[in-house]
Amino acid sequence: MNSEKGRRGMAFWLVATACAIAVIAGVFIGINRLVERRGDLTIPLAVPEGVVEAFRESTPEAQGFSSRLLAAGIRSIVESGASMHSFMMMRGGAVFLDAYFPPYDGTVYHKLASVTKSxxxxxxGIAIDEGYLRLDDPVLEYFPERTVSDPDGRKAGITIRHLLTMTSGLEGDARDAEPQTLRMRETSDWVQFALDRQLAREPGTAFVYSNLDMHLLSALINAATGRSAEEYGREKLFGPLGITDLFWDSDPQGNSRGWGDLCLLPRDLAKIGLLYMQGGVWHGERIVSQGWIDESTRRQVSLSGSRPEDYGYGIWVSNANEPFRYFIFSGVGGQMLRVYPEFEFIIVTTGGTFESAIAMEAVGAAFAGPGKAFREDAAGVAELRAVVAPKVAAPAPIPFATMPAIAAEISGKTYRFPDNPLNLATCSFRFDGTAQAAFEFKNHGDANARQARVGLDGRYRISLSGLPTYLKGAWIDADSFEMVFNEGPDMEIIPMSFTFSGGYIEVSVGDASAGGRIILRGESD
Structure with missing residues (x-):
């Protein structure tokens, strides 16, 4: 479900994320000089050799950071009202910061947006390692049953390498990939829509950020292996890393959404960072080839200063001017996995409309700096633990009003909607007199409906039948119910109101004061 407000926000988030990346690029300048001793201050640069998957705990001071300054930074984040949900830092497999912020508590998977692309x-890469795909194979060879719009035959030159580097030449908007994605999602066959785009430039000649190119890669995995990217990933990547709590939505044909909507726990995202840091090996088992790790995190496309980073194979990589190498899995709203391989340093953040620069300011302020370090500081560690220990303080429940008579009348009824801008096909409620209701909805083109819980006491209820959804609501008069639909969480917050009259329903979606309200009308079965 997408609101106009949410769509406009996408462009802002993309810009914000780019700005954040630019800010953090300089945070760790000089870390490679932390190799000496200064008086009685031990500079702990040495890291364990070999496999370091175990998430053991450490103190910030043992890793060259100040607990007190990290605590101050986290307080500042909380007080700013930033929609940051998690902030994790680890080095050499040792976790020294693991903080969570409302409404997220780290116990359920989180939507990762374009981190999915990486x-x-x-x-x-794994499919190439196993011989299912080859980098320079023409893309169209994997879809022989499709008739693709290709007036001059030039699409035969598009290869898997071009999709990975976003240089396919297929039509796309370099400023904002979202409108084209929305048009694709309005069709019954997303892969066909992606393949039928006009060839706007010669393949391999220009970088254009594209959700659709990444979705084609997912379809290629399906075509070559006979399994969706999610199914293949559960066997070849997620399963071996012990990642079981995940969700990955798909298109009408069952292809996992290659560009976005993968949901993982932050710690499980960090596992993928560790896998890359260890050259593709996990507990002695080869998951990804060293060759793929090296090539995918190496500059394949130079963006010549137009962006803070260059591009590898689906991964943002440090440019040639950086004093040390890093790479980023990056998604809108503050979703980020950032890895410094030579220093075995990993940062993971998740958020809603969060600018990760805020978190990086806290990191920079707490970093010891070139040639410096911090003594162990038990009081500082205790202060930091006190700041992050509550993790998420749920709001106190509020008494919910007696439900109007119409709540029982409409409970269990399914309302159907004609084609509409939100793509909503059906919805229904169930009220049983408790502080929690049930809400079920289905979008046009979806195979199954989604079930969600709605808090009626002022507290969100979390539902995981699909993308993580947080809902709360209240009856405001005899026939109107208001609800907050929070997906991600906080990646799309949509106020909704439902007015019931006889066998009809009117749904108002969005904020009228922001000019984004959409009115839908439906009828019960």
Whole structure:
């Protein structure tokens, strides 16, 4: 479900994320000089050799950071009202910061937006390692049953390498990939829509950020292996890493959404960072080839200063001017996995409309700096633990009003909607007199409906039948119910109101004051 407000916000988030990446690029300048001793201050640069998957705990001071300054930074984040949900830092497999912020508590998977692209690319790499795909294979060879719009025959030159580097030449908007994605999702066959785009430039000649190119990579995995990217990933990547709590939505034909909507726990995202840091090996088992790790995190496309980073195979990589190498899995709203391989340093953040620059300011302020370090500080560690220990303080429940008579009348009824901008096909409620209701909805083109819980006491209820959804609501008069639909969480917050009259329903979606309200009308079965 998408609101106009949410769509407009996408462009802002993309810009914000780019700005954040630019800010953090300089945070760790000089870390490679932390190799000496200064008086009685031990500079702990040495890291364990070999496999370091175990998430053991450490103190920030043992890793060259100040607990007190990290605590101050986290307080500042909380007080700013930033929609950051998790902030994790680890080095050499040792976790020294693991913080969570409302409404997220780290116990359920989180939507990762375009971080998904890098995971899709990883699965392509595994499929190449296993011989299912080859980098320079023409894309159209994997779809022989499709008739693709190709007036001059030039699409035969598009290869898997071009999709991985976003240089396919297929039509796309370099400023904002979202409108084209929405048009694709309005069709019954997303892969066909992606393949039928006009060839706007010669393949391999220009970088254009594209959700559709990444979705084609997911379809290629399906075509070559006979399994969706999610199914293939569960066997070849997620399963071996012990990642079981995940969700990955698909298109009408069952292809996992290659560009976005993968949901993982932050710690499980960090596992993928560790896998890359260890050259593709996990507990002695080869998951991804060293060759793919090296090539995918190496500059394949130079963006010549137009962006803070260059591009590898589905991964943002440090440019040639950086004093040390890093790479990023990056998604809108503050979703980020950032890895410094030479220093075995990993940062993971998740958020809603969060600018990760805020978190990186806290990191920079707490970093010891070139040639410096911090003594162990038990009081500082205790202060940091006190700041992050509550994790998420749920709001106190509020008494919910007696339900109007119409709540029982409409409970269990299914309302159907004609084609509409939100793509909503059906919805229904169930009220049983408790502080929690049930809400079920289905979008046009979806195979199954989604079930969600709605808190009626002022507290969100979390539902995981699909993308993580947080809902709360209240009856405001005899026939109107208001609800907050929070997906991600906080990646799309949509106020909704439902007015019932006889066998009809009117749904108002969005914020009228922001000019984004959409009115839908439906009828019960």
């Amino acid at each position: 995971v899709t690319a990883t699965l392509v």
